[in-house]
Amino acid sequence: MDCIFHIGLGKTATTYLQSEHFPRIGALGKRQGGRTFRRAFRDAFLSKSPGFWQTRRGRSLIKHLANHSPRRDQVIYTDEALYRPRMYPRQASPIQADQPERLVEHMKAFGEAWGDLGSIKVFFFTRNQPEWLASAYAQSSQFQPRASQADFERRIDDILTTPGDERIRYLEYGRLLVSLQEALGEEATLAMPYERMSDEEIRTTVQRFLGCDEFLAEPLQPVGKGPSHNVRRSSAGRWKLSPHKLSETRLQHKWRKVKGHLGLPADPPTRPADEEEIHLRQATAERIREAFEPSNRLFAERSGWSLDHLGYWPGESSAKSQDGEAGRRGA
Secondary structure (H helix, E strand, C coil): CEEEEECCCCCCCHHHHHHHCHHHHCCEECCECCHHHHHHHHHHHHHCCHHHHHCHHHHHHHHHHHHCCCCCCEEEEECHHHCCCCCCCCCCCCCECCCCHHHHHHHHHHHHHHHHHCCEEEEEEECCHHHHHHHHHHHHHHHCCCCCHHHHHHHHHHHHHCCCEHHHHHCCHHHHHHHHHHHHCHHHEEEEEHHHCCCHHHHHHHHHHHCCCCCCCCCCCCCCCCCCCCCCEEECCEEECCCEECCCCHHHHHHHHHHHHCCCCCCCCEECCCCCEEECCHHHHHHHHHHHHHHHHHHHHHHCCCCCCCCCCCCCCCHHHHHCHHHHCCC
């Protein structure tokens, strides 16, 4: 019984895939399986040492994962939070040398503990870094008291100029892919550009990797609004900002939950954002592309996928990803 991890990345249609496609193939993780187990499993990757998987508790989680898979031939587990730093707002001080090395060490240790059950595989989607950073900022704007265009550009500058910061390492797709290939093997690692997710070649490749012909078997449809979707793009190069969520007392939170169960209006208290949207300016996007070009070149070489005309290279717009399939999926 092989164990296949889908680690996102976040902002690459993961919510849509977990709502519409992963349930069809009996995947566990973000929206399937018990909440208590999911939290314990995620906590192990984010806060425990890799040696945790050899402890009694670690082996218990592994046994639970194997026993509760709807599929008898393999386990498919999806949760982008297994590999995710806090991008916005940042911690008080940068985290040094954490990702992707931390995830890789956990995957190696998990594979050793999985043992004779089978092999460990990992797959993920990438997204050109300018759009990823803009989309992630808009997604987190509800937690930022003063979300604005100026604040967005200030934070981008901070990410690009802080030496050793985990956040820039997180988006170095070449580093992530090579590290996983060296730890698990090239055949056990699959990475693909999100902007080409609807391409037939991507579809057949991921189906072969999963051994599930039904995954992505139907063309991806434009996503709508609702709790299962994170649509933030308002137009090409622009993302809407969310109202800022105000703090609540524990009693206020409980009372709001009670009203929700009773069918009464129970929206959390919010304050309108200072600005309606942010714009990914050409100069900002170009600066981001220049910073990540070496890693993107490495990713293209090691993955075998062309990143041309998808917004990964300096001097190249991302019009296809903004106005094509990825644009219609929002994010």
